[in-house]
Amino acid sequence: MxxxxxxxxxxxxxxxxxxxxxxxxxxxxxxxxxxxxxxxxxxxxxxxxxxxxxxxxxxxxxxxxxxxxxxxxxxxxxxxxxxxxxxxxxxxxxxxxxxKGLLGYRVFTINKKYQSEFLEVNSLKDLNGIPLCQGQHWPDTDILLASGLNVVPNMVYENMFRQVYSGRCKAFPRGINEGYSEVESRQKVMPELMVFDDLILHYPFxxxxxxxxxxxxxxxxxxxxxxxxxxxxxxxxxxxxxxxxxxxxxxSKWSSKTIITIENPFLSNNAEFKNPKLWVDLKRKN
CATH class of the missing domain: 3.40.190.10 (Periplasmic binding protein-like II)
Incomplete structure (x- = not known):
């Protein structure tokens, strides 16, 4: 033994x-x-x-x-x-x-009091006037700016949730794999924080x-x-x-959402974004 x-x-x-x-x-x-x-x-x-x-x-x-x-x-x-x-x-x-590319499908972390503004958004033009928080050194910032969107950059991850909550920016676009758990984990300190997902902003990312x-x-x-x-x-x-x-x-539950697609001019040729084994397309029946 x-x-x-x-x-x-x-x-x-x-x-x-x-x-x-x-x-x-x-x-x-x-x-x-x-x-x-x-x-x-x-x-x-x-x-x-x-x-x-x-x-x-x-x-x-x-x-x-x-x-x-x-x-x-x-x-x-x-x-x-x-x-x-x-x-x-x-x-x-x-x-x-x-x-599998789902990071490029962005839902909007917002303060509930601004929900009515997002209910009126149906196009990129509608979204253009809404200030969006984003990481200062994140590639997303360049992608959003290239599409003419209004970006409020910040270096500190946690500060962007505070900015959304205070109204400094109206939304923090987050990957659909990120937003829900982030909001849930902050419910005690930010009870009015929510994920608005009737609208999805998409770019290959x-x-x-x-x-x-x-x-x-x-x-x-x-x-x-x-x-x-x-x-x-x-x-x-x-x-x-x-x-x-x-x-x-x-x-398949995402197929009924309004999805606004913008270009990612910074995407490299290494991204095989049409390969279904590696990338999910929410606009396609999965």
Whole structure:
């Protein structure tokens, strides 16, 4: 019995010694409800290729700094972020959209008192006069500005919810995989916060895992693992069960919404946005 116990302990230490360590940034606030989703995807990918990993957390930093630190090979190994041509030229990345392109379907986090204004919006022209909060260094800001929308940029994620609540901006466009859990987690401190989803703003926009350009091992492992999960259906199963994304299903329920599509002039040629295995089209019957 003692010999068996010692063998188990020895196996545990050997397994952990062989585990790949991946450093990621910590949650951006105590209300960050989607952080666990991306950690889970990392673990799912490595499970598919039968390789052990240890995930370590660096202190939270704003997106632009996190990407700069990673490009310099400091502090973190991996970061998930919306993509554009510039980021893909400077960093290594896994060319698999982490929420199958659903990040580009934006619902509107608003204060309930402004709901009537959004009920009147039926076109891009109607939306143009409404001030929208967005992250200062996020690719979304450039996309929205390119379409002539009124953007109020802010560097701090949590401040954008405060701005919406106070009326400094009328809405914070969020991916349909983000908005609901974010509002739910803030109900005690912002009870009048709501998701307006009768209207959806859409642009092709992938969320990728980014890393240092030379980190080929991490890129290949994640690519191989995620593609295996896509092919065997466990990627979809994960999305359908995770608290951050399960509300999206069945995907057919979104077909009755008003969807305004704008161009993403910063989308790279790497985005296979017509590949149904990688991208969801809510305007198509799924």
């Amino acid at each position: 003692k010999v068996c116990f010692l063998f188990v302990i020895l196996f545990f230490f050997i397994s952990n010694a062989d585990a790949e360590t991946i450093k990621v940034r910590a949650s951006q606030s105590k209300f960050d409800s989607t952080h666990d989703y991306y950690i889970g995807l990392i673990k799912l990918a490595y499970k598919k290729i039968n390789k052990p990993i240890t995930v370590e957390y660096a202190p939270y930093m704003v997106q632009e700094r996190a990407l700069s630190e990673m490009q310099a090979g400091r502090l973190i190994d991996l970061y998930w972020a919306g993509s554009n041509v510039e980021r893909e030229s400077k960093l290594g990345f896994v060319p698999i959209p982490l929420v 992938p969320m990728y895992f980014f890393t240092h350009k030379e980190n080929k091992k991490l890129i290949n492992n994640l690519t191989d693992g995620l593609m295996l999960a896509i092919e065997d259906g466990s990627f979809n199963d994960y999305m359908a069960m995770h608290p951050a994304t399960r509300h999206l299903f069945p995907l």
